[in-house]
Amino acid sequence: MSRRLDGGEQGSGGAGLAGAGAGSGALLRLEELDVRHGLLQAVRNVSLEVAEGETLALVGANGAGKSTLLRAIAGAHRPAAGRIVFDGREITAMAAHRRVKTGIVLVPEGRRLFPNLTVEENLRVARASGRGGSWSLNEVFEAFPLIEPLRRKRAASLSGGEQQATAIGRALMTNPRLLLLDEVSLGLAPIAVEGVYRSLRRLIEGGTTIVLVEQDLARAMSVADRIACMLEGRIVLEGARGELTREQVTDAYFGLRRQEATA
Numbered sequence: 001m002s003r004r005l006d007g008g009e010q011g012s013g014g015a016g017l018a019g020a021g022a023g024s025g026a027l028l029r030l031e032e033l034d035v036r037h038g039l040l041q042a043v044r045n046v047s048l049e050v051a052e053g054e055t056l057a058l059v060g061a062n063g064a065g066k067s068t069l070l071r072a073i074a075g076a077h078r079p080a081a082g083r084i085v086f087d088g089r090e091i092t093a094m095a096a097h098r099r100v101k102t103g104i105v106l107v108p109e110g111r112r113l114f115p116n117l118t119v120e121e122n123l124r125v126a127r128a129s130g131r132g133g134s135w136s137l138n139e140v141f142e143a144f145p146l147i148e149p150l151r152r153k154r155a156a157s158l159s160g161g162e163q164q165a166t167a168i169g170r171a172l173m174t175n176p177r178l179l180l181l182d183e184v185s186l187g188l189a190p191i192a193v194e195g196v197y198r199s200l201r202r203l204i205e206g207g208t209t210i211v212l213v214e215q216d217l218a219r220a221m222s223v224a225d226r227i228a229c230m231l232e233g234r235i236v237l238e239g240a241r242g243e244l245t246r247e248q249v250t251d252a253y254f255g256l257r258r259q260e261a262t263a
Contacts, residue, residue, distance in 0.1 A: 027052040027209055028073070028178055033082035035065070035072045042068040044233035046082070050178070055210045057224035059217060060253060064230040066213040067109060070180045073211070074106035075099040086178070101131055103177030109186060109213075111167040115156035119147050119166050122155055126173040133175025140169040144199045161192025165199065172203075179203070181212045185219060197223065217249055231255050 026049035035043035043065045050056050058066045071077040073084060075096030084092045091099060113122050123137055141148035144165040150158065155166060164184065171179060184200070185193040197219060204210065204223060214220040221227060221241055228238040229252040237244070237252035250256075 026050055027054075027087055028211075029083075029085040030069075030073070031083040031085065033069070033072065033084065034080045035068050035077055036080045037068070041080075042233055043072065043079075046233075046235055048228065048235065048238075050209065050211060052177075052209050053207045054226065055204050055212060055224045056226050056228060057220035058211060058213045058228050058230060059215065059220050059249065060230035061215075065233040066230050067182050069230070070106060070182050070211065070213055071108075073178075074104055074180055076106065097129070100129060100174055103131060103175070104180070105171045105174045105176040105178070106180040107167050107171045107182060107184075109183040111163045113155040113163055113166060113170070116154060118152050118154055119158070119162075120151040122166055122170050123173050126170040129174060131175050135172045135175045137173075140172055143172070143202055144169050146195055146199075159192065160188045161195055164188060164192070164196050168196070168199070177209060179208055179210045181210060181214075183213055183215065185214065185216050193219070217246060217253070221246065221249070229253055 028048075028050040030046055030048040033043055033046045034041060046065075046069060048056075058069065060066050068077060072079050075091070075094060075098075079092060082092070083090055086099075086102060086104060089102075091102065091104075094102075114125065117125070120137065123140060141151070147162060147165050147169060150162060155163060158166065168179075168181070181200075184196060188196070193216075200210075200223060212220065212224065221244075224241055226238065226240050227244055227249060228235050229249055230236070231252065232255075236255070237248065
């Protein structure tokens with residue numbers, strides 16, 4: 001069931017509890033999470049659940065709090081309040097490198113590869129810091145065939161799409177249980193975006209659990225099981241992909257319903 005969470009009749013004005021519901025054994029659970037940048041509150045009272053094998057798309061305009069929320073889940077930004085629970089264990093205060101060992105990995109905006117290392121070397125470095133599992137060089141190259149012929153090329157010489165594919169492949173080498181993808185298509189040419197999303201669909205079909213931050217609504221709605229729209233740090237709309245229209249998501253994205261309610 002979809003719900004508006006922007007203070008209208010279907011919500012309480014804070015965040016909603018998305019997904020299968022409280023106490024459902026979700027892989028990831030956020031409880032009333034607040035995250036600040038100094039005096040600026042970037043994430044406000046967000047409660048959210050992600051089930052194992054699910055793909056959740058976080059959408060919203062620049063500054064809505066999407067990337068900050070991902071960084072908080074990954075351990076790169078300490079919450080000011082609230083709890084983060086992963087696979088039944090509270091990890092709110094856990095260091096980022098320990099979260100990687102538990103299976104949480106972030107592909108940040110901007111890729112952040114080691115520019116002087118080759119594609120293969122970038123992948124191997126990640127394997128050393130992750131946990132045991134089925135992902136190997138061959139598995140990554142099968143999922144992202146674009147980068148297999150480039151395995152000996154330095155990351156600095158790759159195109160934007162090739163770098164993004166390498167960054168996602170590097171994350172997979174840690175054998176994640178939860179893959180956090182920040183602004184997958186940002187700054188990429190359309191043909192590169194298509195290639196990256198083609199590979200993402202293979203991951204989704206294989207059951208990888210993904211939280212995806214994406215400003216391209218069409219792309220987000222084409223791959224996600226559920227959509228959560230953020231505005232000014234809050235989740236103002238969430239629901240299954242089939243329950244939400246593009247118009248509803250667009251209205252929440254720009255805060256149009258809130259403006260109408262206060263007009």
